[in-house]
């Protein structure tokens with residue numbers, strides 16, 4: 242499946258596939274943000290590969306790491322093919338200013354909540370999402386807690402006390 | 415209610431006895447029928463992922479216990495396997511077998527709690543008492559192993575926290591024997607109980623296509639006949655050595671999921687029995703200096719081990735730059751840990767793929783058009799743990 | 806040589822305080838809601854093996870209007886804070902609160918943005934039960950300690966307390 246998959250992506254999406262990596266036996270492909278929906282659609286509908294299962298959507302914040310140069314946020318799509326029992330990852334690199342990518346809710350309804358969670362915790366906008374609202378954090382909370390510049394113990398709304406400085410102050414330093 | 419608006423909005427939870435914790439469901443009702451049911455979550459958001467990203471790899475293990483607190487060992491296992499993959503550690507055979515044994519008993523314990531709470535929602539009060547009585551046996555085993563009743567943190571990176579207790583085998587065999595015996599009672603109480611069948615058959619139905627489209631996993635997915643079990647599809651921790659069946663359902667309703675979980679408990683007992691029969695001898699931790707803690711006995715008597723112990727506890731170890739994902743079959747479904755190392759001793763990202771979070775996303779389609787009373791049955795049959803949904 | 810000798814056996818003399826406290830102590834109704842892992846231990850306490858019913862406290866009430874003991878079993882997230890406050894205010898007086906577990910008492914292992922660092926910041930707590938999670942025996946001990954507190958209460962003091970607690 243490994244070679245088939247990279248052949249498939251190379252032949253069909255030669256210009257949107259920017260990078261391939263293999264780490265600990267796990268294959269990941271970095272694709273351009275605007276092509277993620279078409280890549281997923283092709284994988285889902287391909288009769289040979291049958292990538293039917295979107296296991297997870299998540300995000301990594303590379304703030305302050307050398308990887309940040311290629312894009313601060315890395316949205317990771319975790320895909321799985323039941324037929325081949327094979328798992329691989331699609332990654333999308335986004336800049337830190339206004340991270341935005343197309344939604345996958347048209348292909349998988351399960352993407353709805355997964356994307357909402359990424360939006361809530363990282364502030365990645367998913368264009369075309371039917372209901373992109375907060376999901377786990379309280380409505381009063383401003384900011385996106387899983388970003389690296391959000392302090393761990395910054396409490397919002399405040400009921401007890403705050404040990405850290407507020408997020409904005411930390412940003413300036 | 416105005417004349418045009420035909421539906422009533424009803425708020426269920428966050429404090430409601432049958433939402434299994436602090437789930438809130440916003441219901442649109444047309445008389446007794448549910449038009450839409452929208453789960454609202456986050457009432458137990460604990461920031462566990464962020465906490466784990468601020469700690470050494472070792473120190474995050476207790477936080478994993480507290481996610482799916484009905485199956486602490488499964489969480490430990492998932493996290494430790496992921497870190498082991500990241501650090502490229504191979505664990506001894508004995509550790510694998512002991513882990514399988516413990517994790518399968520954890521599945522039984524988790525399903526017992528589900529059985530008790532699900533049936534109490536449907537009106538079978540005595541089931542809860544029976545289920546918790548039997549669960550207590552497994553909890554005792556946890557206590558013998560890890561010293562704690564629920565939050566054991568017994569499975570560690572590269573091995574176990576300590577060697578298996580001396581009477582481990584006796585205890586496990588006793589558990590297997592007792593629960594096998596009691597399962598017959600459960601069957602008599604519920605499986606053929608006409609009230610229970612009426613409350614669950616044909617309720618909360620989901621088709622196979624929808625289940626895949628909603629990214630479900632675990633008994634929710636297998637209930638509609640899709641054969642996907644991580645233990646079989648991508649074996650981890652030596653599951654390829656065990657002989658067991660994966661029960662499948664046909665109709666995808668609450669009753670099928672009930673049957674599947676009951677059968678899973680029997681299969682888990684079978685696996686645990688195989689594990690205890692074939693448990694190999696050997697060390698309980700891998701020997702990887704600088705990454706895996708040396709055994710406690712050595713730390714007390716050997717200088718070198720003590721230095722490593724001190725170093726790992728204070729500084730941890732440095733992980734390479736890269737991401738790994740390790741999925742395991744937890745009692746609720748596919749539990750995955752996505753860990754990104756960035757060359758330092760704390761992880762850049764620890765993402766948990768929570769099975770009950772994804773499964774709960776299908777609640778609207780499960781309840782659409784059903785009666786209000788069936789919402790309770792649907793929530794129960796998804797088997798959610800709010801600690802894992804919200805993290 | 807007093808009044809006591811003159812009255813028949815079937816009559817017991819006591820102070821109103823004592824009688825009311827005795828009745829209250831033996832018929833406490835906990836509010837049946839759990840938050841996190843500690844709730845499972847709480848259910849264990851109520852279930853077959855440990856059987857809290859021995860102390861006359863097993864009637865879990867689903868509605869706060871009928872309960873007089875709140876067991877905060879688990880971590881309180883920021884989103885849950887207003888809910889807990891409302892629930893507490895809905896309970897009729899006199900009412901007591903047990904904070905069960907490290908999280909409810911002080912935030913426990915989660916010193917972060919999402920968890921309230923101790924439920925006593927929003928509602929008055931009578932008994933803290935330590936542990937993560939506390940063993941069922943510990944919770945029972947906490948409840949028995951609470952019963953001692955209730956026993957010593959005086960109606961007068963309780964009245965004053967209501968004024969204080971209601972603020």
Ligand code: SF4
Nearest residue numbers: 842879906907908937
């Ligand atoms: S004190 Fe421990 S067991 Fe209780 S809710 Fe907190 S983490 Fe869970």
